[in-house]
Amino acid sequence: MEDIDSAIVKFNSLAEKAELQPDNYILLGESAGGHLALLYGYSHPERVKKIISLSGPTDFYSPEYLHSFYSKYSSPTIQKVVGTKFNRKNLSEEFRKASPIANVSNVPTLLFQGNRDFLVNQKQGLALDSALTAQNVAHKFIYMDRTGHAPRFFNKLKRDSIIYPNILEWIRE
Template sequence: MKHYFLFLLFAYFCSFGQTSYFPHLSYGKSSQQILDLYVPNGNLKDVPVVILLHGGSWSMGGLEYTNKHAKDIANKGFVVANVDYRYINDTISAKDLLEDINFAVAYVSKNSVKYGYAQKGYHIVGISAGAHLALLYGYTNKNMKSIVALCAPSRLDSAETLELRKNNGHLDIIEKLAGSKINPNGNNPAVTKISPFSNISNIPTLLIHGNADNIVDVSQSKNLYNELKRKGVDAKLIIREGKGHDVGMNTPETEIQNIKDITEWVLLHNKLD
């Protein structure tokens, strides 16, 4: 069975030629509510559609962070929407970022007729802050076929996470993300509410994390994986030995392996409803 699946992967990856690129498409009124769309040439009827979210601590970065990864996934024959979203501030919180993702997904779906790919049943992939959003969006909206999260902050209300943010002077980022001040006594329901660990639903989830990550400890993905398995969710955890917060995405050899693992997971879960 495994050999047959590998044969199908090889046949799939070899069945597409060039990819068309449509940059900076606006899905909302904000200048940050834009996405780059990659559409492979060919019959797109059963082609996976990937929503890709960049990192940047919810407060920096843009499409340039994930531009190469979007191209690499698209070159495997996938439709990819590389999505930008607004930065958090005193009035924009996680709720608004999830709304951005929802608008972006709706935009991609609306344009499916134009390009010929599926109207629904997409997959979501995120890195760092984008991984947090991918998990939270996937679990709360339940309209994704699978999730891939690289170096994901998954339990923002844990004492370790809050202490780390406090020590590096960025506790305010979690407060803005949650839209609430942190209670030093440890009861923070607003932060729990935006933690993927507390919102798990039955969406197949691939977690990739470096065990030398000094920004988001690997225990975040290990604990989430254990909880996913406990709840019977189809899940896989890949630990990148010696890799830091970039999970090796900035190292050619490891980036190739990560892209391979991402695309194989997506293909495996791209069954028709």
């Protein structure tokens, strides 16, 4: 989070010279980067214009996450980031605070989620979609059939027909 903040501070300092609009950025991230884009954007809505998350985890507190392959794979890293031990039976409040779904704010959000994602359970994207809808946050949820994790590894046809056109449309809106 500090790295994103430092980058935005640097971009803002160069805004006039680089013809940028300060605090008017679109954050895009894939997988863990999608999580960071969501968490930073929702925590700093005054600095972020839009968010694009591709296969990003959204809820480290949900039963689906706690019993997923991804939690077993990612919990050592997440507990370092959160600063507290990951204990499935007695989960710290810090893990909820690190979940984008618990920090939703009014930042327009584009979400991509594959229905065959073996790392980030499809319910993660569906849950954030529901939370954004309930809070009337402008968003678009692209639920991709027969699709796994990490769009950069998708075939060219899927990237060219689903990923890129939706990102470009979202940026232009």
